[in-house]
Amino acid sequence: MQMRRTVRDLRRHNRSVLLSSLYLGEPQSRQDLGRSSGLSQGTVSNVVGELIEEGLVVEAGLVDSDGGRPRTLLRVNPDYAHIVGVDVGETGTRVEVFDLSMRPLATSYHPLPSARPDPAAVVAQIHEGLGEVLREAAVPTDEVLGIGVGVFGTVEQGREATVHAQTIGWEAVPLERMLRTGTALPIYLENGAKTLGQAELWFGAGRGVQHAVITLVGSGVGAAVISNGAISRGVTSSAGEWGHTCIVFDGRACRCGSHGCLEAYVGAEAVLDRWKAARGGRAVPGTDEQTSLAELLSDGGEVAERVLTETAGYLGAGLANLVNLFNPERIVLAGWAGQALGARLLPEITAAAAERALRHPYGQTSIQLGQLGVDAVALGAATLPVADLLARGAAPDKPSARLDAPA
Amino acid sequence: MQMRRTVRDLRRHNRSVLLSSLYLGEPQSRQDLGRSSGLSQGTVSNVVGELIEEGLVVEAGLVDSDGGRPRTLLRVNPDYAHIVGVDVGETGTRVEVFDLSMRPLATSYHPLPSARPDPAAVVAQIHEGLGEVLREAAVPTDEVLGIGVGVFGTVEQGREATVHAQTIGWEAVPLERMLRTGTALPIYLENGAKTLGQAELWFGAGRGVQHAVITLVGSGVGAAVISNGAISRGVTSSAGEWGHTCIVFDGRACRCGSHGCLEAYVGAEAVLDRWKAARGGRAVPGTDEQTSLAELLSDGGEVAERVLTETAGYLGAGLANLVNLFNPERIVLAGWAGQALGARLLPEITAAAAERALRHPYGQTSIQLGQLGVDAVALGAATLPVADLLARGAAPDKPSARLDAPA
């Protein structure tokens, strides 16, 4: 039960409502805003005036009517600020700068030095990448709204976010504090699966949806659960570990230490393992997981097809569980392996899910492929500072960008 | 993104905050309220004055201080209104009246005439029970805040709530409209597992917790997921169908038509089936499910123990899935079979869950037995009108109960 206090919070909230509507929707006139928000014309005019004066919103053309003053369309000013998105993946670190409309302006990528990287090395890479992209895009630091970081492992939010990644030996790594040593910019840390989910929610296959699950199938398996338009985090932000739900009681061993996890059946590594086993132990073709999976998908032989059919069954069962537990409007199959498998097997996968889910909630769900590709982790990370901007209705500090307004 | 509008919504919201704090917490003074809500003394005084004038809140004694004016404690007036809670279960219909503090005043129970009851028959039973309990408790209709109904099956909220219950052939039954024909009181319809969850959340094992899952194990298996202090519903309110998540890929047939559902392993009926199979097909002792399960728990023989150990394993795996997906602070094992199994097997169950859940989220969760028993479905149903009262900060219509206040 959050508490609102003074009449000023009202204004903050209404700014937030209008700003969000402009950012997430199409350009709108003041009239449209009034109708959709329920605010009176006068108030909309007033608030919008403030936003324009601060440079957050700009007028964007007129739409002519058949007689009558044409409405002026409004949209968020893409040049109001820039945002940095960072994707700390299992193989490397990608840093990107965006303008406020999420157009990418510059990118940098550094592969990780080892499979079990030292946190300090990762932090150094991020700082380095940050300098590179800001220089390349010629963005001064004080025009950056904030830095969003999507990282593998569990991010525990608190006074200072910490990262847990059992598989590579990170235990309560104070990544936020470590990052702060190299920059004064606001830092937002979040699990990579969740940032990708946020990206698909705002700009991809989940647009406009209030209840969704964005699944992420790569070598590992995860999910971002969106409930009432917001990501579910649970008490220590580790909700959504779909990959480690048990789907075959006492089944195949999983790298998490348990048995029968979904990841141990549909994660890319697991799929290839099962293929290898089905080939009587003969190594699978391909030089890395991605090419091997491509080989499997194009093999066409009886053994490969059987492995794929089984995979579709397991994945369908996993999706059916999501349908039954969360009753979402939409399920998005994302992640490199998910996209690859889905491109070929989506009919089989949805059929397997339909067979196992309860009829009624299944009928309310559409299962789609992700639209943004894997790079979307950095994009999603960059949405974190923006989400904060929208929620506050204003940038944290900058009091007002322009002072050349009439007195 | 809900939109607040005028400055009056502010007042409504602050009323709601103070009222909720008084209802859900201990009696508090105006000072305490100010501190916990962040509102100024003056506003608290003002709002509380209104609430007292309307009869919603009463002063409840003084607490003396060491020198200085003693604070007057405030609490919600238990006699401000009454609430009716209805439990439409698979075997019968229970109707109860409560005062606002949820003290039960009268109860009525009608067993269902058949295993596949006609909706009209159920509605007639409810109306009948409603008349009975109001008469017995001598509560006039206009003192009833509303009727909460917890019903088996899925309740789809919309303009008018409808009920889907695949297993007994109810398809989009317009129960709310049917109930309205017999009474003018506000009606709140919700799935029974969710109302029980609400009861445990407010008054039982989930008190004060923001992220919880209340599981309900009876003949069927369900759950209520509480996220940020509120029940998760999903897009058509059918979220939480934990019983029909797949836990053994292509395992035992479930009555939902799928295979390997959790319910097909740990639902009371399924447990007894497995016991029967383990006895080589010999019927199990006991006249009904409840007594049979009690026999199983007290049998002590090797076969029975094996069945119980397996049950603990399956249930633990199901709970581990909840831990991984929802990252709750607390999991409550409720429902008659859940309570019975848990009373004896909780250590085994939690051990099985610990073995399968991710270490970090599991460490954040405590798994407990339900505290309220099965009758809590009606209690939870009765909380629905109260929750609405708290959210609005006032009763929907009644403008002001007392007019004998000073001008």
Next chain:
DNA sequence: CGAGTTAATTCGATCCTTGAATTATGGCTA
């Protein structure tokens, strides 16, 4: 070029919260 139409702004009325000052209510001590 003026009438008609629709968009946006302006401004007084109303409502709410804050924060300081004031009033209320008790214990303690001389």
Next chain:
DNA sequence: TAGCCATAATTCAAGGATCGAATTAACTCG
């Protein structure tokens, strides 16, 4: 028993926000 002190609760002017009606702005059409 009277007066002082401490704490609780109320009162009230100031500041801020929204609404709604009236006004001003901008454009089309005949």
